[in-house]
Amino acid sequence: MNGIHDMGGMHGMGPVKPEVNEPVFHETWEARVYVLTRAIGALRKWNIDTGRYYIEQIAPADYLRMSYYEKWFTRLVELLVKTGMVTRDEVKTGLPAPGSPKSTPALQPHRVPVVSLDRNIEPSHDPAVRPRFKAGQRVRALNIHPIAHTRLPRYARGKTGKIDRDHGVYNFPDTNADGRGPKRQHVYSVRFAARELWGEQASQRDFVYLDLWDDYLERA
Amino acid sequence: METSRRGFLAAMSAGLPNEANAGGPQQDHQHQSVPSDISLRVKSLESLLVEKGLVDPAALDALVDTYETKVGPRNGAKIVARAWIDSGYKKRLLSNATAAIAELGFLSTQGEHMLVLENTSKVHNVVVCTLCSCYPWPVLGLPPVWYKSSAYRSRTVIDPRGVLNEFGLDLPEDVEVRVWDSTAELRYLVLPERPPGTDHMDEDTLAGLVTRNSMIGVEKIRLPQPKGDR
Numbered sequence: 001m002n003g004i005h006d007m008g009g010m011h012g013m014g015p016v017k018p019e020v021n022e023p024v025f026h027e028t029w030e031a032r033v034y035v036l037t038r039a040i041g042a043l044r045k046w047n048i049d050t051g052r053y054y055i056e057q058i059a060p061a062d063y064l065r066m067s068y069y070e071k072w073f074t075r076l077v078e079l080l081v082k083t084g085m086v087t088r089d090e091v092k093t094g095l096p097a098p099g100s101p102k103s104t105p106a107l108q109p110h111r112v113p114v115v116s117l118d119r120n121i122e123p124s125h126d127p128a129v130r131p132r133f134k135a136g137q138r139v140r141a142l143n144i145h146p147i148a149h150t151r152l153p154r155y156a157r158g159k160t161g162k163i164d165r166d167h168g169v170y171n172f173p174d175t176n177a178d179g180r181g182p183k184r185q186h187v188y189s190v191r192f193a194a195r196e197l198w199g200e201q202a203s204q205r206d207f208v209y210l211d212l213w214d215d216y217l218e219r220a
Numbered sequence: 221m222e223t224s225r226r227g228f229l230a231a232m233s234a235g236l237p238n239e240a241n242a243g244g245p246q247q248d249h250q251h252q253s254v255p256s257d258i259s260l261r262v263k264s265l266e267s268l269l270v271e272k273g274l275v276d277p278a279a280l281d282a283l284v285d286t287y288e289t290k291v292g293p294r295n296g297a298k299i300v301a302r303a304w305i306d307s308g309y310k311k312r313l314l315s316n317a318t319a320a321i322a323e324l325g326f327l328s329t330q331g332e333h334m335l336v337l338e339n340t341s342k343v344h345n346v347v348v349c350t351l352c353s354c355y356p357w358p359v360l361g362l363p364p365v366w367y368k369s370s371a372y373r374s375r376t377v378i379d380p381r382g383v384l385n386e387f388g389l390d391l392p393e394d395v396e397v398r399v400w401d402s403t404a405e406l407r408y409l410v411l412p413e414r415p416p417g418t419d420h421m422d423e424d425t426l427a428g429l430v431t432r433n434s435m436i437g438v439e440k441i442r443l444p445q446p447k448g449d450r
Contacts (some may be wrong), residue, residue: 008373008374035283039280096272100272106275118325118331122331140221152403170404194397
């Protein structure tokens, strides 16, 4: 979707403001939102692409106003409700509905060291899935505007670059995010000249690399 | 799609409890959706999830502890220091980062795919996620706020030198700048240049010099200045 989250190349966002000695979490509730999301995520009720899609569907004005972990909290509530793990009434009251089952075994502490280092990205080596392109080939990112989730940023659409390397096989976010299946395919690092993306104002010595799926690309 | 999206948005606003009555005197928009007390709402959700058996409080505490004390940029710094002193390791790191990082125990070889980019006097790499906040958690911990900010996400791809300049890094025009937009599941760690004058240093001392920002690619590593030199 052509959402507010797709920010590459936008103007008007001000200077970057690094914070000296920044803590990992600024508030206790931020830490809780993060770990709740990870602990529930470990139950595998939704995949990483669906998770991203639910952040992207936050209305643009809210997206810009909310802090990072407020967005995470909103997503967590929506996905818990969508997957039927909680009801909206339960969220409102903070109390389980009478007689609601305790069906899912929760993430156990002994699994935390594993879970915290493992995002559940499946192995990318799969000889059964053939690549459509190889390193060195010139490709064009399609000029497409999917209404739902996509990982092809607007600023690269219609632009021509060169396959830098083949990363192997990954789930296709556009279909994986909304239940249409993983449609596994090759992902490539594609090197674009900054001038191809931004015109003459860009430095001739600048390049932008994007990781793009087979279905986003055509031969150029 | 359109129907379900509308449904989603309706559900989304309905899903923000206390939205209607959250407006205090300090708030200028009646329709605002920033909660008056998100901390209470998070507590309430956590207790609900615990009650329902969906999360185990001990696991939550262990996760907080992991990200506050165990997983962070010190891990990345050790990888960098090892690569500086051990050319064989550096070679493995640049050719198969996931396996080389797993050697040091900072990564399981399953579930995370890493790439390491070497900065030199001719090529400068910098990492961004324009679409959100992708970041190599196991080696750098959770990203700083600026990395997730609209400013960094929007500008780094269109004006990398301007952004780097704000971090105090003024690159000569003949240096090639490579911006890596983390649009897929690959996670990037920059291998910064070893600063001159560090030949005598051991691995731990070197690791102590490596900053988080240098491993994102927004700064170079400088030796601490002697007092009164600035």
